[in-house]
Amino acid sequence: MIEKYHIPDNLKKKLKSKKKYSKQVKDKFYWCLDMLLKNPKHPSLRHKPVQGASDKWEFSLTMNYRCVYRKENNEAFILLIAKHEGAF
Incomplete structure (x- = not known):
């Protein structure tokens, strides 16, 4: 079970930028991190x-x-954090 997470500085900058990710993606990222700590099996x-x-x-x-x-x-x-088709 995940107890702690680390976000690299370059990703923190991208998350603060208004150009890289939409507010929806940013909000969902932090919600998902919280859920990962609480319940990694959450279906969403x-x-x-x-x-x-x-x-x-x-x-x-x-x-x-x-x-x-x-x-x-x-x-x-x-x-x-990447679009599904561009993640790999």
Whole structure:
């Protein structure tokens, strides 16, 4: 179970920018992080391991955006937020 998450500085800047992500995506990102800590099996997260990568996981923010993170012990290291088709 995830107990803590880390957001890299470059992603924090993108989240503060008004140009990179919509308010909906930003709000949903923080809601999903909170839910990941409380209930990673919540159906709206669509939380699952990234195929072919043993330490990477993903969850959906919207129908168009997903978040990918690296799981290490009980911590999530956020790697990226991207459109589904552009995440990999």
